[in-house]
Amino acid sequence: MTIATAVHSPLVVKDLKVYYHTRRGPVKAVDGVSFELHRGERLGLVGESGSGKSTIALALMMAHKEPARIEGGSIILNGSNVLDDNSEQVRLRRLSEIAMVPQGALNSLNPVMRIRDQVIDGLKDHNVNMSDGEFANRVAELLESVGLHRDVASRFPHELSGGMKQRVSIAIAISMNPSVIVADEPTSALDVVVQKQVVQTLRDVQERIGAAAIMIGHDMGLMAQFASRIGIMYGGKIVEIGPVSHIFKNPKHPYTRLLISSLPDTRSKRRLEGIPGLPPSLLRPPPGCIFHTRCPDAMDICRQEIPPTREIDALRYAACHLYGDDDGKVVDL
Amino acid sequence: MTTAQLDRSTHEVENEPLLRADSVSKTFVSGTFRKHYTRALDTVTLSVPESPPTITAIAGESGSGKTTLARTVLGLVEPTSGAVIYRGTNVADMSRAQHAEFRREVQVIFQDPFESYNPFYKVDHVLRTPIRRYNLASSKSEADDIVEEALRTVGLRPEETLGRHPHQLSGGQRQRVMVARAVMLKPKIIVADEPVSMVDASLRATILETLRAMNRDLGISILYITHDLTTAYQLAENIIVLYKGRVAESGSVDSVINDPTHPYTQLLVSSIPQPDPETQWGREQEARDEEDAEIAGCNFYDRCPLRMDECTVSDPPLYRTAANRITRCYRYAESPVHLAPDLRSVFAPVGSD
Numbered sequence: 001m002t003i004a005t006a007v008h009s010p011l012v013v014k015d016l017k018v019y020y021h022t023r024r025g026p027v028k029a030v031d032g033v034s035f036e037l038h039r040g041e042r043l044g045l046v047g048e049s050g051s052g053k054s055t056i057a058l059a060l061m062m063a064h065k066e067p068a069r070i071e072g073g074s075i076i077l078n079g080s081n082v083l084d085d086n087s088e089q090v091r092l093r094r095l096s097e098i099a100m101v102p103q104g105a106l107n108s109l110n111p112v113m114r115i116r117d118q119v120i121d122g123l124k125d126h127n128v129n130m131s132d133g134e135f136a137n138r139v140a141e142l143l144e145s146v147g148l149h150r151d152v153a154s155r156f157p158h159e160l161s162g163g164m165k166q167r168v169s170i171a172i173a174i175s176m177n178p179s180v181i182v183a184d185e186p187t188s189a190l191d192v193v194v195q196k197q198v199v200q201t202l203r204d205v206q207e208r209i210g211a212a213a214i215m216i217g218h219d220m221g222l223m224a225q226f227a228s229r230i231g232i233m234y235g236g237k238i239v240e241i242g243p244v245s246h247i248f249k250n251p252k253h254p255y256t257r258l259l260i261s262s263l264p265d266t267r268s269k270r271r272l273e274g275i276p277g278l279p280p281s282l283l284r285p286p287p288g289c290i291f292h293t294r295c296p297d298a299m300d301i302c303r304q305e306i307p308p309t310r311e312i313d314a315l316r317y318a319a320c321h322l323y324g325d326d327d328g329k330v331v332d333l
Numbered sequence: 334m335t336t337a338q339l340d341r342s343t344h345e346v347e348n349e350p351l352l353r354a355d356s357v358s359k360t361f362v363s364g365t366f367r368k369h370y371t372r373a374l375d376t377v378t379l380s381v382p383e384s385p386p387t388i389t390a391i392a393g394e395s396g397s398g399k400t401t402l403a404r405t406v407l408g409l410v411e412p413t414s415g416a417v418i419y420r421g422t423n424v425a426d427m428s429r430a431q432h433a434e435f436r437r438e439v440q441v442i443f444q445d446p447f448e449s450y451n452p453f454y455k456v457d458h459v460l461r462t463p464i465r466r467y468n469l470a471s472s473k474s475e476a477d478d479i480v481e482e483a484l485r486t487v488g489l490r491p492e493e494t495l496g497r498h499p500h501q502l503s504g505g506q507r508q509r510v511m512v513a514r515a516v517m518l519k520p521k522i523i524v525a526d527e528p529v530s531m532v533d534a535s536l537r538a539t540i541l542e543t544l545r546a547m548n549r550d551l552g553i554s555i556l557y558i559t560h561d562l563t564t565a566y567q568l569a570e571n572i573i574v575l576y577k578g579r580v581a582e583s584g585s586v587d588s589v590i591n592d593p594t595h596p597y598t599q600l601l602v603s604s605i606p607q608p609d610p611e612t613q614w615g616r617e618q619e620a621r622d623e624e625d626a627e628i629a630g631c632n633f634y635d636r637c638p639l640r641m642d643e644c645t646v647s648d649p650p651l652y653r654t655a656a657n658r659i660t661r662c663y664r665y666a667e668s669p670v671h672l673a674p675d676l677r678s679v680f681a682p683v684g685s686d
Binding site: 049192194195199200218220222224244248258259260263264265270271272275278279 | 538
């Protein structure tokens with residue numbers, strides 16, 4: 001399957017639905033998410049726990065496991081739908097077309113394998129044929145590209161700090177020059193100084209190889225530093241998406257507005273206000289707009305009808321009944 | 334600094350404080366045959382006055398000693414040297430009754446509310462146990478009142494909270510239940526060890542505001558342990574920046590964060606991801622990367638972008654760079670050496686600004 005836009009965009013996600021099947025019914029963790037990732041751009045997907053952001057990351061990698069199932073939609077990677085692929089095709093496309101930088105808190109490296117072997121493993125798995133000398137050179141080159149010394153190749157993961165391990169994960173992720181990098185909370189559990197170094201490294205290599213990147217997380221500060229565009233997730237949906245500066249300066253969706261005003265900074269001390277209420281049950285989501293139970297601007301229509309997504313201004317889309325036909329036309333993302 | 338100034342700063346802490354960590358150090362020993370010693374905390378003195386209630390941030394990265402200091406203050410870690418004095422008595426020498434009082438008056442809120450709960454107990458159990466243990470109520474209805482009052486204080490509705498299991502509450506609610514539990518005991522001090530680092534942004538603000546209200550309305554002093562300078566700035570009056578167990582810099586939170594003097598604090602501040610796309614991170618680099626080297630001098634030497642030859646000779650003392658500021662860096666060797674050990678002597682009296 002080929003789609004006209006997909007020629008330009010390495011990734012087009014359309015109406016993606018991922019449900020967790022529980023005894024009490026389906027939990028709609030991702031419920032109709034659409035977005036397009038442009039060549040070389042950095043998209044941040046922000047949301048609180050339970051917003052579905054990590055489930056999207058897993059689905060993009062086709063690494064979701066039972067009871068999670070993709071119930072609908074498409075994931076068009078470099079022009080062809082991943083959901084049509086068999087498992088061998090999926091395996092081959094991972095790393096070579098789409099690669100993941102895992103959570104900082106997870107120890108995703110194999111503790112009993114030297115770093116060199118873990119990098120080479122991925123390449124060999126994808127039928128890369130090189131001499132031992134060429135493999136060694138490639139490993140050294142990758143390690144140096146993420147700011148590590150080439151000697152790190154002969155070390156074991158336990159000999160490395162958390163920041164160094166995350167750099168190794170980035171080196172592995174870019175080892176086959178993928179067109180999409182998915183980073184799910186890549187700096188969770190890292191100290192702030194190391195966090196900055198890791199995120200800057202990710203940004204540097206992403207720019208160098210010309211890949212598009214999706215960073216998933218809850219830290220709006222990190223998103224402001226990393227992303228060129230931000231999608232705000234709530235209750236399994238993207239409620240607003242747009243260029244990072246617009247989102248911060250002039251948020252349109254009430255949830256985005258509250259989220260941004262709840263962020264502490266080091267400029268002025270003020271009363272900190274959270275968002276009252278609780279995230280919705282995804283087992284029995286409220287009717288109408290998923291955010292209406294916590295929304296200070298909720299109207300009658302919000303309790304009854306799911307708001308359509310409108311293009312509020314250039315490249316900015318929001319799903320909220322506050323906006324009508326005068327504010328922007330309804331779009332099918 | 335003149336003698337008069339020194340006298341004044343010593344005088345401020347002369348009245349016996351409520352709690353004093355007195356030159357506490359903690360060395361952890363690991364290894365069976367070849368012992369490895371890690372100095373997690375190195376001669377830190379800090380007191381908390383009886384009044385007025387204060388909020389002090391203790392900041393640093395992992396390995397800075399901030400959690401060791403918190404656990405030492407709580408009596409959970411026995412210092413290798415030095416002592417923790419509460420109401421004039423060394424915590425290590427307390428009688429049973431004194432220790433019970435100490436345990437009630439100095440409460441803790443830990444980072445991960447998931448870990449402090451037994452998943453099989455309902456929330457009610459978490460709140461009723463301390464009432465029984467400390468005989469806070471003479472009847473069941475009085476106990477109910479105390480529980481409900483405490484929940485309301487932290488902004489939770491008793492009818493929506495009681496009777497539930499921990500997994501039925503959100504992370505923010507669980508953490509507020511822990512604050513309610515602490516508050517119920519009418520403590521004098523709450524040690525909050527990374528209380529919001531696992532909590533979503535929208536709830537983080539609520540919990541910090543709850544802590545601030547506890548301080549303002551109930552007169553509870555707070556030691557706020559964190560790696561996050563942004564929340565430290567919002568919540569605390571004063572800050573102590575620790576690096577490898579030593580005080581790197583300390584002073585009023587506004588001046589330390591807006592104008593850091595120690596190269597380590599500068600590195601921390603410049604690494605804050607500001608929630609503003611127009612304030613982008615700079616490209617300042619550390620001297621070299623992350624390896625431990627044992628040198629005689631300043632413990633930050635190996636990472637310091639501003640290091641000088643003299644930094645390897647001996648550990649710099651704390652210099653008093655301004656009225657309410659100290660920093661452990663030879664670049665301020667022109668400033669007077671700060672002698673009063675108690676960090677409280679650096680801080681401006683609460684309400685003075």
